[in-house]
Amino acid sequence: MDKPFLLPLNVALNKLHVTKAELSKHTSLEADRIDSMLKRGVTLEEAEIISQAYAHHPSELWGENWVDAVLTMVEWQERGDDDCCK
Numbered sequence: 001m002d003k004p005f006l007l008p009l010n011v012a013l014n015k016l017h018v019t020k021a022e023l024s025k026h027t028s029l030e031a032d033r034i035d036s037m038l039k040r041g042v043t044l045e046e047a048e049i050i051s052q053a054y055a056h057h058p059s060e061l062w063g064e065n066w067v068d069a070v071l072t073m074v075e076w077q078e079r080g081d082d083d084c085c086k
Helices: 009-016 020-027 031-040 044-053 058-062 064-079
Strands: none
Touching (some): 009 020, 009 031, 009 044, 009 058, 020 031, 020 044
16 A cells, blocks of 8 residues: 655656656665655655755645645654554
């Protein structure tokens, strides 16, 4: 099951107007990690890395989806959901 707090990488690529290769070079994230993010989604930690590399806040790239992801993760942690952050 997909985790609601994983964000689509394509949203960031489109907002930043960059390719996967440009993102890799600018963020120092390896190409295979970026490919993995395209398949599974971007974690909140990865969203921070990407957005900070371009001097943005994650909410500027993912909007309400980022806020929803953060709130969902916090809610799951407060409930003690074992599947929360695996």
